[in-house]
Amino acid sequence: MTSSSAAAAAAAVPYKGTSSTLAPEWASGSHRFKIAAYSLTKGIGVGQFFESAAFAVGGHDWVVRYYPDGETDGTTDYVSFFVRLASPAAGVTAKFNLTLAAQEHDTDGSGGPAPPPITISAREKPCQFTTTARTWGYKNFVKRTDLEASQYLKDDCLAVDCTVTVLKKLHVIAPDGLPAIASPPSDLHRHLARLLDSGEGTDVAFQVGGETFAAHRCLLAARSPVFRAELFGPMMEKSVQFIRIEDMEPVAFNAMLHFVYSDSLPQFEDPGTSTLMLQHLLAAADRYGMERLRLVCEEKLCRDLSVNMVATTLALAEQHRCAQLKAACLEFVASPGVLTAVMQTDGFEHLRISCPSILTELLEMLAEQISKAPK
Incomplete structure (x- = not known):
């Protein structure tokens, strides 16, 4: 059968599937x-x-x-x-x-x-x-x-x-002759963010560094296994409505709440503090078992490495088991001419004291680079 006759035969077969125009x-x-x-x-x-x-x-x-x-x-x-x-x-x-x-x-x-x-x-x-x-x-x-x-x-x-x-x-x-209505993208995050801002229906409050934040325990429990254990676990009375948070900055807790409700990071007013805020949020995400927030912060920190902040970011990656962020920091520090500048920062001294094993890994990377360099 020729290609033209095959095409004609195929065209003669009635189409039995669904269709749209x-x-x-x-x-x-x-x-x-x-x-x-x-x-x-x-x-x-x-x-x-x-x-x-x-x-x-x-x-x-x-x-x-x-x-x-x-x-x-x-x-x-x-x-x-x-x-x-x-x-x-x-x-x-x-x-x-x-x-x-x-x-x-x-x-x-x-x-x-x-x-x-x-x-x-x-x-x-x-x-x-x-x-x-x-x-x-x-x-x-x-x-x-x-x-x-x-x-x-x-x-x-x-x-x-x-x-x-x-x-x-x-x-x-659509096949019935009516227009196929395209559903708009979800705006659930906007409604939840407005709910947080309004404070309506809140049933739990947190005191963080002298500031108080009201929230909804059901939503917190749905987003964090740690909050779920604290707010609905067997050791927690359901009537408890006030929780004190230690070792966290109020601005970091507020940013974490924003992510809980909107699934997005807030806009930081001062771009110069964004790395510091991401570091605080990464620690908070690990503390409350919020894996998506942890990965979001890790990805953004990988793209925001600088001489002044990379040592503290590296220490944070080591402490919170962020393998990809740790590898990115080590590669950045091991770049030619960067290590000397990093060693002059306050963050490097903190890294040396808190994570001495990192220095060993860094020295091994430098030694490997030297061995591979052309003679």
């Missing part, structure tokens, strides 16, 4: 622009125009432009009509239909019917607008002599009908 949604509107004194508009000059009042379609304002003597030198024998997007807007897709509006005629005075109208077909095509290209139309819409001999001009009156159809969006049509 990506289809455009349009908004349409019409406007009639009437020129009540046609003869007075003639002779204003090539490229000169009169403009209709603005009309709204698809969330945008449009106008019709009428050029009695043609839009360019090559169309001086024609009447030109254009449609223009009244205000700049990039990415607007629209279709247009411009037609002369036929006007009612009496008989020609001899008892016979009015002259037959000239034929002007509907003019329609899609057009993409930008901030600079905002006009569409026809320079040679109708020849002036044909217009003046037609029923479209009566009692020195002329009218043009403009229909604008604007693309609103592309959306998926």
